Amino acid sequence: xxxxxxxxxxxxxxxxxxxxxxxxxxxxxxxxxxxxxxxxxxxxxxxxxxxxxxxxxxxxxxxxxxxxxxxxxxxxxxxxxxxxxxxxxxxxxxxxxxxxxxxxxxxxxxxxxxxxxxxxxxxxxxxxxxxxxxxxxxxxxxxxxxxxxxxxxxxxxxxxxxxxxxxxxxxxxxxxxxxxxxxxxxxxxxxxxxxxxxxxxxxxxxxxxxxxxxxxxxxxxxxxxxxxxxxxxxxxxxxxxxxxxxxxxxxxxxxxx
Numbered sequence: 001x002x003x004x005x006x007x008x009x010x011x012x013x014x015x016x017x018x019x020x021x022x023x024x025x026x027x028x029x030x031x032x033x034x035x036x037x038x039x040x041x042x043x044x045x046x047x048x049x050x051x052x053x054x055x056x057x058x059x060x061x062x063x064x065x066x067x068x069x070x071x072x073x074x075x076x077x078x079x080x081x082x083x084x085x086x087x088x089x090x091x092x093x094x095x096x097x098x099x100x101x102x103x104x105x106x107x108x109x110x111x112x113x114x115x116x117x118x119x120x121x122x123x124x125x126x127x128x129x130x131x132x133x134x135x136x137x138x139x140x141x142x143x144x145x146x147x148x149x150x151x152x153x154x155x156x157x158x159x160x161x162x163x164x165x166x167x168x169x170x171x172x173x174x175x176x177x178x179x180x181x182x183x184x185x186x187x188x189x190x191x192x193x194x195x196x197x198x199x200x201x202x203x204x205x206x207x208x209x210x211x212x213x214x215x216x217x218x219x220x221x222x223x224x225x226x227x228x229x230x231x232x233x234x235x236x237x238x239x240x241x242x243x244x245x246x247x248x249x250x251x252x253x254x255x256x257x
Contacts, residue, residue, distance in 0.1 A: 027144045028151055030188055035154040037113075039079040047076070054085060062092035080110040084119070107136075114147070118160040125164065130171045133164075141165050155189055163194040170202055178202055 040048055051072075054065045069086040076082060083106045090099035100123075106113065107120040117136050124132040140146045143153055143161055166181035182202055185195040 026184075027142075028153055030155055030158050031152050032155050035152065035157075037079075037081050039076075040081055043076065043079070047072075051081065051085075058085060058088050058092065062089040065089050066093070080106060080113040080116060083110075084113075084115050087119075114157050115160060118164050121164045121168070125167055125171060128171075130168050133168045137165075155192075159185060159189045159192045159194045163198050166198045167201060175202075 036048065040051060043051075050068070054069060054072075057065050066086065066089050069082055069089060072079070072082040073086060083102060087099050087102040087106065090096070090102065103119055103123060106116040110116050121133050121136050124130065124136070137146060143158065144150075146161075147153075162181050162185050166178050166185065169175075169181065170178035179202060182195075182198050185192070185198055189195050
């Protein structure tokens, strides 16, 4: 099933309506049906079926898929999907070091793999390095610009890419574009977990704002107390040093017998 919309000419619409129309009208199609990666299509049908089964097991039994995925990555090194599945399995089993190492390998080894780009971009945002996203995506924040030869993208590709770009614009202070990408997510994938993540980041709830204000206040108080203690310790250390110097240089008036 492929979802697409066409915008009719409406001479009198608000700016927000125009923006929503521009967001909802994509220059490519989104499918909710299976859309295997090109590298998977070249494999025997039995291997493709195995890949589908392993993908289904990743969320429920991630430990069981690690060994077979390791074998598949060795047997089919040109297929980035197996590496990405393996990375997810590592994450699901708490092996974050292995997952991070594999994330770096996937991004470097398969520079054209979309999920390699988006996953690496998410990590850059989590480590407060938004400037790296310009290089990751070649300053192309549209799927069609990034992959001009493609006409259709899977909904998972769309949500991964659009959410990371929305969070990127929010982090650099471009709230208008951040909200534009969020509106696109809300329209095409309203119930997706990544859509909810972006929503909470862009539109935090009252309790979240209250908690953030509390944390900010607490950090300020903590910094103030720390600075006062450090200053007090410095004064005491200077006083002790002065006392030692004075004691060492004071004349000895003790009588010797």
